[in-house]
Amino acid sequence: MSNNESKRVIPYSEVNDDVLRTMTKTGPGYYVALVVCFLLAAGLWGGAWFYQIYVGQGVSGLQTPAFWGIYIANFIFWIGISHSGTLLSAILFITQTPWRRSIYRSAEAMTFFSVMTAAIFIFVHMGRPWNFYWTMPYPNQRLLWVNFLSPLMFDVLAISTYATSSMIFLYFGSIPDLAAVRDRTTGWRREFYGWLSLGWRGTDAEWHWLNKAYGFFAVFIIPLAVSVHSIVSWDLALSMVPALNKTIFAPYFVVGAIYSGSAAIVTLMIFVRKFLKVEKYITIDHLSKLCMLLLVMSLIWSYINVMEVFTGWYANTNYENEAMIYRMFKSPIAIIYWLMIATNTVAPLFLMFRSIRRCVPIIFFISIGINVGMWIERYLLVVSTLPRKYFPFMWNSYLPSLAEISMTVGSFFFFAVLFLLFIKLWPSISIYEVKEDIGIPRKKPHTKEMDHEDGSPTWYI
Amino acid sequence: MSGVIDKIKERLKDFRRPGYYKEFDHHYAIVIDVDRCNGCEACVVSCYAENNLPVVGEQGCEDNRVFNWLRIERYIEGEYPDVKVKFIPVMCQQCDAAPCEIGCPVYATYHNQDGLNVQVYNRCVGTFTCATYCPYDVRRFNWFSYKWDKPLDEQLNPDVTVREMGVMEKCTFCIQRIRGVNDKAKDGKRKVKDGEIQTACAQSCPTGAITFGDLMDPESKVSKLAASKRGYKLFENLETKPSVIYLKRVMD
Amino acid sequence: MKRRDFLKYIGVGGAGVVLGGVFGKISRPPGAKLIPYLIPPEDIIPGVGAWYSSLCTQCPAGCGTVVKVMDGRAKKVEGNPLHPVNKGKLCARGQAGLQALYNPDRIKAPMKRKGTRGNGKPGEFEEISWERALKILSANIKDLSDKGEAEGVYLRTNTVRGHLDKLFGGFMESLGSPNYSQYELYDYRSLRFANKAAFAIDAIPHYDIANASMVLSFGADFNSTWISPVNYGYAYGEMRQGSGVRGRLVHVEPRMSLTGANADEWVPIRPGTEGIFALSIAYAILDAGLYSGKDVAKWKTALAGFSPSATARTTDVAAARTLKLAKEFAAAERPLAIGGEVVAGYDNGVSSLLAVNILNYLGGGTGAKGGIIPNPDELFFADGTQEMDFERGIAGFVKDAASSKVKVLMLHNTNPLFTTSPKLGLELALKKVPFICAMTSFMDETSAMADLILPLHTSFEEWGDDFTNPAVGAPVATLMQPVVSPVFNTRGAGDIFVALASAIGGKVAEDHHWMSYAEYLRAAWNDLYDKNAEISRGTLTFDGFWNKLLQEGGWWKKAVNPSGVKALSTTPKKVGKGLFAKPAKFAGKMSDYPLYLMLYPQAGHLDGRGANLPWLQELPDPITTVVWGSWVEINPVTAKQLGFKEGDKVRIESPYGSIKAFVFPYAGIRPDTVALPIGQGHKLYGRYAKGRGVNPIEIIPAVADKDSGAMALNCTRVKVEHSGGSGRLVKIEPTAKEHGKPTQHGRPIVQTITSREYKRLKKETT
Structure with a gap:
């Protein structure tokens, strides 16, 4: 392990203590943050949503040709965020990347929470959300099956599957840690975690099955994640709207999703290590590696962005080109378009330099910038195209209303509430895998080969 | 092996057919002679009256939430003094391969046996997908619960649903009139005569620019008009197969 | 029965009783609550619409309508397919007539002024009963007529034709007041005057646009508002894509109106010079020897000053263009020039319209087919009440009112305060009128000046008829019948006058002895039926005729062999005297008001x-x-x-x-x-x-x-x-x-073909 700062070998007990500390010993700051976030989420999102349900979808800025607006942008954004966690965790797990271990738990949680947020945005966006269950394929007295041709139906299935699997993935990986928490707490926690840890005792058989199951899900979830965002892209790509009807959309969305998700992980990790004081587990090395990932994704993403322009150009379809020109050169859309290029194509290029990769404040800002840029991308996709379809007579512009902005802002607080609850109620750093990372304390520095000598579990699949 | 593949292909072909019917009973169509249309907008008000379209007021118009199922598009081209103003009525094109039908997850919009692209308000959950997928921008959404100042509500046509908040709607080719006439013909054990069914817009159009009829009847007026060499469809290249046929305007 | 169920039933039943009671009270008198639903009226089948023919009164064009009535409520208005004016079509305004019927702002009961006159706040009026309202009005009129000052009674209405016009006229005549006249912003009086001057027809003829092969429109927006837009709209469609050759439309107007937008060619002429332009076209026709009628030389001298090159500067139309148009016009098989309200709206309106008529005459636009067809009116307007009183326009009334000649003013459905310039001083003049009674359905600017407001039925609630003018080359009478029961406590104007007559007594009551306007209408039609073999042809009894009238929506004659206007009643010499040589005058200096x-x-x-x-x-x-x-x-x-x-x-x-x-x-x-x-x-x-x-x-x-x-x-x-x-x-x-720009951005939405291509296509298909 090439971890400079943690030259000191951390004892196992310290790992347990550190993680448990985040769960049991919480200062008033945490509660203040939780309450504030909760109130803001409830007020900004819940309140505005209630208002919208009560008065009508008309409180949004949606209008006749621009039927999709900021809600759909948010939905795609949150689905995008969700990609990194699970996908990162699974891919890095399969490739046995050691630096994944301290960050993957939070990343997976992030996935689950952002899928939840995204799913709620579907309901927010619906005209009659109280009838949401009509989109579920189940035998009903309406004698009506759902339309499996609809990309929205793909969405329903893909997102629900994805949410379920990523939850299971998160849960499976956490069982030994939940057991560890159970063992070291008293009172309601002992009962609660006892129940959650499914009677985990740490036998060889249990470890064996856990590893098998975890490995299976890791493999399973990768194509799933890829498909989810491809399907989300088809929501847009299957329409006949110029500049949306493109075959490049599926890879574009998947890349964008991983990109935004990784950026979100960087942001979140910086928060977590700062406020939970777990710098020794989430080290600058981890962040630096994530930054390399960001750099790579940024290059792929930028490449696809360029290709998007070529799509219309090669095909020589006027409507496509007009839409791209509108997006790129007509104010005010163009301003935010170039802002997006600045944050997502230009700024990440600086991550090429090692010194910048290791400077936490800079990567923090770059990662925030990427998140903002990715949100803009989704916003632009919807807002620069739908109001300008085929009939110039109907051309229009869309501006989000206060209610929409309020719900957008509120969704971030909603996410924050979930995450705050998570770090309080769940071991947010994988105890057992960090321990693996440390290895068994020895006099000599830990090396990878020693795992085998030691007879410690190898969990290839 | 190839037999199996052919069979599957055949199956898929059926499945791809809009509405999943082997064949349709009718193919209702509207022919709009743009050379006749003078842009007077009588059809628009007629549509409002027939289909219980709510009036959204100044703010609603400002927000582009007008309920004009049928709109007259007006384009001004050229510079003074060589100005050309062009009008064209655009309503739901009742596409045979309707993009909106693909989008709806709950079958709120589907093809019925008459070849019409119908909207079932009760099934609609308001995902806006149909409206987004529609290349013709003809779908309208009930953003609010619209109210009629009493006693204006006494005018509401009982044959047409007053839509509730949160559902999508669009031009239906006055399906209530189609149904009414068909039922009457059925009661009289006779076939529907050409011209017996008239949509509200076709009925009121002073210049006779709008003609409604059944394209499956080769003798009908629309069939004859649709064969005109001036005929074209809006954005035919999108392969939506619209049922509204326009006749080109003669203009130098 | 369980206790819970019992309570439920009680609750539902109670609510039902209360609701039923409330609705019952609102909708109909107490006695009529139950019976209609035990023995329903034969024409009300719930859920099934009945169509009644009637008349549209949203503008003076006089289109026949059919109204769909379901469950006692009017649901939809369509054109009467049998009606010769609108041929089953109806314009936007006609369709919207329903909203006048069910308008929430209708005046719901007779009202009497409480406060001072002028600003029409709702609180200023108090609701009174019809008996009281009629008493107030009749007392005012009776007072005057007893004093022998009956000419102080003025009645001003909007355009009213048919028997209501006759009733109004007869009432005023019996009363001894000559002051009955109609006011309408667009009453086409300039056009009538010009027609009178040119062709000696004091009426608006039927312009046969449908059959014209070239229409030269001088500011006549016939596609949108001019005279009878539905009829002309139909004609426009027929002209373009009817059975004959595709007609050509050239529109001359400073602004491209809806008709201009539909025209093949738009001539943006300098405002106020349309008459001069018409004459220069006429000159060009003469000059090219395309006029073959009599008095060629005289015409040439008369129009000497109007050569296209001489007028080009004035009219801002290039001489070459004028010549081209002149050639086209004269060469057209059935040319037609029409002068519209834009031209009539200048201070030289009459002379400009006269110029258009001269052009028609010289260019051959007066033919029977595709030309100007006079409307023979002897059948319905035999007694001449429909003549226009050119001297006594609204300005004449203002003069009378200002000099306190007007003692009692009755306004019927007219809102001159809105449609006249404040400089005319109508408001001041109205303030001098001691008693104003407004008969109207809506509180408008003029009605707010009234002392007494009598709410009127809309055309859906009232009996009436209309002798369409202009008709379509043959007499047309349209019948209006009540299709729904009155929504509010309103009455028809005819009924008000019949009641008024009996309240005033004397000669007025003798002359107007009917119980109701419906009775009067029927009697009057019976009279027409008895007098005219033409009307009674085909029916055996008046009852049969009346039923047919109600069913078909009116009576009309087919135009058999219509004749155009051939004779010109003016002479080249008169024309030459410079009646219309000058462009219109505009107030304001060019430098200050550009x-x-x-x-x-x-x-x-x-x-x-x-x-x-x-x-x-x-x-x-x-x-x-x-x-x-x-x-x-x-x-x-x-x-x-x-x-x-x-x-x-x-x-x-x-x-x-x-x-x-x-x-x-x-x-x-x-x-x-x-x-x-x-x-x-x-x-x-x-x-x-x-x-x-x-x-x-x-x-x-x-x-x-x-x-x-x-x-x-x-x-x-x-x-x-x-x-x-x-x-x-x-x-x-x-x-x-x-x-960006209101263009199609190059998209193939409104696709066009050139007229040459169109001719080729047409040749191919035939």
């Missing part, structure tokens, strides 16, 4: 009467797509010079006042002209109309045509400057910011 002001009726609102109907408010203007407001059309070049962009609020200032409106840059208007629609800017007139937009009539001077007495609308120059202020331009088409 732009001509053109006013035109908004398609949905006509002269403002449609502004209270939400459908029409939300109906986009065909050209600008503006809804719920007013705008000013300015050429983009001028707008750029003045620094305006779309949606800017500007002040339009004439020497007589100023108003504020929003800019709509429109390439279809001359750079030296601005245009404003009439129809908005009501101070009253219900929740939908009140305080919306501006009324441009407020800034024009009170200029009347010296011949016809018509108020000139286009007679001032204005200047336009930034004003700022609240409000915004609301259009159906999104604003220019998103849109």
Whole structure:
């Protein structure tokens, strides 16, 4: 392990203590943050949503040709965020990347929470959300099956599957840690975690099955994640709207999703290590590696962005080109378009330099910038195209209303509430895998080969 | 092996057919002679009256939430003094391969046996997908619960649903009139005569620019008009197969 | 039964009783509660619509309608397919008539003034009973007639024809007052005067646009508002794609109106010179030897000053273009020139329209087919009550009122305060009238001045008829029947006058001895039936005829072998005397007020009467797509010079006042002209109309045509400057910011073919 700062070998007990500390010993700051976030989420999102349900979808800025607006942008954004966690965790797990271990738990949680947020945005966006269950394929007295041709139906299935699997993935990986928490707490926690840890005792058989199951899900979830965002892209790509009807959309969305998700992980990790004081587990090395990932994704993403322009150009379809020109050169859309290029194509290029990769404040800002840029991308996709379809007579512009902005802002607080609850109620750093990372304390520095000598579990699949 | 593949292909072909019917009973169509249309907008008000379209007021118009199922598009081209103003009525094109039908997850919009692209308000959950997928921008959404100042509500046509908040709607080719006439013909054990069914817009159009009829009847007026060499469809290249046929305007 | 169930039933039943009671009380008198549903009326089948033929009164065109009535409520108005005027079609305004019937702002009961006159606040009136209201009115009239001052009774109505007109006329005559006249902003009196001068027909003929092969329209917006838009709309469609050759339409107007937009060629002429242009075309026809009638030499001398090259500077139309048009016009198989309200709206309106008639005569536009067909009116207008009183226009009335000649003024469905310039002084004059009674359905600007308001039925609740004028070359009478029971406590104007007559007593009561207007109407038709073999042909009894009348919606004669206007009643010499040599005069100096002001009726609102109907408010203007407001059309070049962009609020200032409106840059208007629609800017007139937009009539001077007495609308120059202020331009088409230019952006939406290609295609298919 090439971890400079943690030259000191951390004892196992310290790992347990550190993680448990985040769960049991919480200062008033945490509660203040939780309450504030909760109130803001409830007020900004819940309140505005209630208002919208009560008065009508008309409180949004949606209008006749621009039927999709900021809600759909948010939905795609949150689905995008969700990609990194699970996908990162699974891919890095399969490739046995050691630096994944301290960050993957939070990343997976992030996935689950952002899928939840995204799913709620579907309901927010619906005209009659109280009838949401009509989109579920189940035998009903309406004698009506759902339309499996609809990309929205793909969405329903893909997102629900994805949410379920990523939850299971998160849960499976956490069982030994939940057991560890159970063992070291008293009172309601002992009962609660006892129940959650499914009677985990740490036998060889249990470890064996856990590893098998975890490995299976890791493999399973990768194509799933890829498909989810491809399907989300088809929501847009299957329409006949110029500049949306493109075959490049599926890879574009998947890349964008991983990109935004990784950026979100960087942001979140910086928060977590700062406020939970777990710098020794989430080290600058981890962040630096994530930054390399960001750099790579940024290059792929930028490449696809360029290709998007070529799509219309090669095909020589006027409507496509007009839409791209509108997006790129007509104010005010163009301003935010170039802002997006600045944050997502230009700024990440600086991550090429090692010194910048290791400077936490800079990567923090770059990662925030990427998140903002990715949100803009989704916003632009919807807002620069739908109001300008085929009939110039109907051309229009869309501006989000206060209610929409309020719900957008509120969704971030909603996410924050979930995450705050998570770090309080769940071991947010994988105890057992960090321990693996440390290895068994020895006099000599830990090396990878020693795992085998030691007879410690190898969990290839 | 190839037999199996052919069979599957055949199956898929059926499945791809809009509405999943082997064949349709009718193919209702509207022919709009743009050379006749003078842009007077009588059809628009007629549509409002027939289909219980709510009036959204100044703010609603400002927000582009007008309920004009049928709109007259007006384009001004050229510079003074060589100005050309062009009008064209655009309503739901009742596409045979309707993009909106693909989008709806709950079958709120589907093809019925008459070849019409119908909207079932009760099934609609308001995902806006149909409206987004529609290349013709003809779908309208009930953003609010619209109210009629009493006693204006006494005018509401009982044959047409007053839509509730949160559902999508669009031009239906006055399906209530189609149904009414068909039922009457059925009661009289006779076939529907050409011209017996008239949509509200076709009925009121002073210049006779709008003609409604059944394209499956080769003798009908629309069939004859649709064969005109001036005929074209809006954005035919999108392969939506619209049922509204326009006749080109003669203009130098 | 369980206790819970019992309570449920009690609750539901109780609510039902209460609701039923409330509805019952509202909808019908107590006795009629149950019976109709035990023994339902034969024509009410729940859920099944019945169609009744009737008459549209949304404008004076006189279209026949059929009204769909379901469960006792009017649901839809369509054109009467049998009716010769509108042939089963109906315009936007006609369709919206339903909203006048069910308008929430209708006056619901007779009202008497409480406070002072003038600002028409609702609190100023108190509701009274019909008996009391009629008593007040009849006492006022009786008072005068007893004193022998019956000529102090004035009755002014909107355009009313048929037996209501006869009743009004007869009533006033019996009373001994000559002061019955009709007022309408667009009453085409200049056109009538010009026709009288040219062809000796004091009427509007039928312009057979349908069969014309070339229509040269001088500011006649017949596609939108002119005279009988549905009839002309139908004719337009037939002219374009009817059975014959595709007709050509050339529109001469400073602003490209809806008709101009549909024309093949638009001639943006300098305002006020249309008459001169018409004569220069006539000159060119003469000059090219294309006129083969008599008096060629005389005509040549008469029109000597109007050679295209001489008038080109005045009219701003190149001489070559005039020559081309002249050749086209003369060469056309069935040419037709029509002069419209834009031309009539100048102070030289009559002479300009006369010039158009001369052009028709010289160019061959007076033929029977595709020309000018006079309407023989001896059948229905035999007693001549429909003659127009050219001297006593609205200006004459104002003079009378100002000199306190008007003692009792009865207004019927007319709103002259809205449609006349404030400079005319009508408001002041009305204040001098001791007693005003307004019969109207809506509280409008003029009705607010009244002392007594009698709410009228709408055309859906009332009996009536109409002798369509202009008809379609043959007499047309349309019957109006009540299709729904009255929505509010209103009465028909006919019934009011019949009741009034009996209340006044004396000769008036003797002459008008009927119990109701319906009875009068039937009796009058019986009279017509007995007198005219033409009408009674085909039916055995009057009852049979009456039923047929109700069923078909009226009686009309087929135009058999219509004849055109051949004779000219004026002489070349008279023409030459310079009756119309000068361009129109405009108020305001060119240096101070650089732009001509053109006013035109908004398609949905006509002269403002449609502004209270939400459908029409939300109906986009065909050209600008503006809804719920007013705008000013300015050429983009001028707008750029003045620094305006779309949606800017500007002040339009004439020497007589100023108003504020929003800019709509429109390439279809001359750079030296601005245009404003009439129809908005009501101070009253219900929740939908009140305080919306501006009324441009407020800034024009009170200029009347010296011949016809018509108020000139286009007679001032204005200047336009930034004003700022609240409000915004609301259009159906999104604003220019998103849109760029209002073009198709090269997309194949409205596809066109050239006329040459069209001819080739037509040849191929036949």
